[in-house]
Amino acid sequence: MSDSESRPVTGAVPVTGAVPVTGAVPVTGTAVGVLGARGRMGSTVCAAVEAAADLALVAALGTGDDRGALAAADVVVDFTTPDAVMDNLRWCVQAGKHVVVGTTGFDEPRLATLRGWLAAAPGVGVLVAPNFGVAAVLMMTFAARAARFFDSVEIIELHHPGKADAPSGTARRTAQLVAAARTTAGLPVAGPDATTAALDGARGARVDGVPVHAVRLAGLVAHQEVLLGGAGETLTLRHDSYDRTSFMPGVLLSVRKVGERPGLTVGLESLLDLD
Numbered sequence: 001m002s003d004s005e006s007r008p009v010t011g012a013v014p015v016t017g018a019v020p021v022t023g024a025v026p027v028t029g030t031a032v033g034v035l036g037a038r039g040r041m042g043s044t045v046c047a048a049v050e051a052a053a054d055l056a057l058v059a060a061l062g063t064g065d066d067r068g069a070l071a072a073a074d075v076v077v078d079f080t081t082p083d084a085v086m087d088n089l090r091w092c093v094q095a096g097k098h099v100v101v102g103t104t105g106f107d108e109p110r111l112a113t114l115r116g117w118l119a120a121a122p123g124v125g126v127l128v129a130p131n132f133g134v135a136a137v138l139m140m141t142f143a144a145r146a147a148r149f150f151d152s153v154e155i156i157e158l159h160h161p162g163k164a165d166a167p168s169g170t171a172r173r174t175a176q177l178v179a180a181a182r183t184t185a186g187l188p189v190a191g192p193d194a195t196t197a198a199l200d201g202a203r204g205a206r207v208d209g210v211p212v213h214a215v216r217l218a219g220l221v222a223h224q225e226v227l228l229g230g231a232g233e234t235l236t237l238r239h240d241s242y243d244r245t246s247f248m249p250g251v252l253l254s255v256r257k258v259g260e261r262p263g264l265t266v267g268l269e270s271l272l273d274l275d
């Protein structure tokens with residue numbers, strides 16, 4: 001969503017640009033700043049923070065706003081773009097801010113860079129999660145556990161047409177988890193496939209060897225199917241986010257916990273006590 005399509009956030013703090021708290025308003029609870037505050041996710045996060053009794057929204061920033069307005073924040077939440085997020089992260093870590101990152105685009109080189117910045121900022125915590133939906137995390141976890149019992153696995157991710165990237169961060173992470181589980185079990189990552197694709201892309205893209213297919217369709221929000229197939233049977237794990245409020249419990253949990261976890265945490269599952 002462009003900033004010109006910004007939507008209002010209801011609550012005490014009008015989110016029409018940088019919203020610094022100058023000290024005149026006493027802040028109770030954890031002070032939260034949001035980057036990407038006028039986007040689809042950022043605006044939803046602002047509303048969720050404002051509705052939480054133990055959190056206070058102290059800055060809501062979009063493209064071009066001065067990050068200095070984050071001075072009052074204990075925790076910064078970033079839902080911007082894969083192009084913008086690393087610069088934001090470097091700024092926040094150097095400023096000593098804990099960060100919760102929902103923005104996608106994190107590969108190993110990016111995570112390594114982030115670890116390097118964090119090594120120079122002891123005590124600062126950053127949590128990066130490709131999906132804050134609890135059901136989505138469960139779907140990824142179940143997929144990894146199921147992967148070794150089947151011959152084949154493929155992933156279909158389906159999203160709204162405004163999504164900037166493909167494949168989704170969730171699909172990438174799912175494929176990585178599935179591939180790792182199959183490798184650990186001594187199985188080939190890719191299932192049997194005798195097809196010669198007549199057109200590039202007809203068989204999707206491979207992420208760590210797992211075929212991933214991306215659909216962009218009006219009316220959708222965020223959805224994923226993991227298809228697992230064996231002798232005479234299949235298992236389909238499907239997750240649907242029908243509304244962006246589905247991500248808010250995970251975002252707020254992360255905001256509350258990130259300060260207790262110095263260094264880098266990847267994935268919401270680290271906070272969910274899954275075995």
Ligand SMILES: NC(=O)C1=CN([C@@H]2O[C@H](COP(=O)(O)OP(=O)(O)OC[C@H]3O[C@@H](n4cnc5c(N)ncnc54)[C@H](O)[C@@H]3O)[C@@H](O)[C@H]2O)C=CC1
Pocket residue numbers: 001002003035036037038039040041042061062063064079080081082084088101102103104105129130131132133169247
């Ligand atoms: N981890 C999760 O659970 C979820 C992650 N996402 C990811 O979050 C990201 C954002 O998604 P949407 O909100 O749908 O996109 P969006 O396009 O609606 O919002 C992004 C906003 O960030 C702003 N922005 C760009 N650069 C900025 C900067 N340097 N500083 C401040 N603001 C900046 C843009 O102007 C825009 O308003 C994407 O990477 C998406 O894949 C989306 C949904 C859930």
Ligand SMILES: O=C(O)C1=N[C@H](C(=O)O)C[C@H](O)C1
Pocket residue numbers: 104130131132159163164167168169170171221222223
């Ligand atoms: O852009 C989105 O909308 C979403 N992005 C994340 C991703 O790429 O996995 C999470 C969710 O799928 C929604």
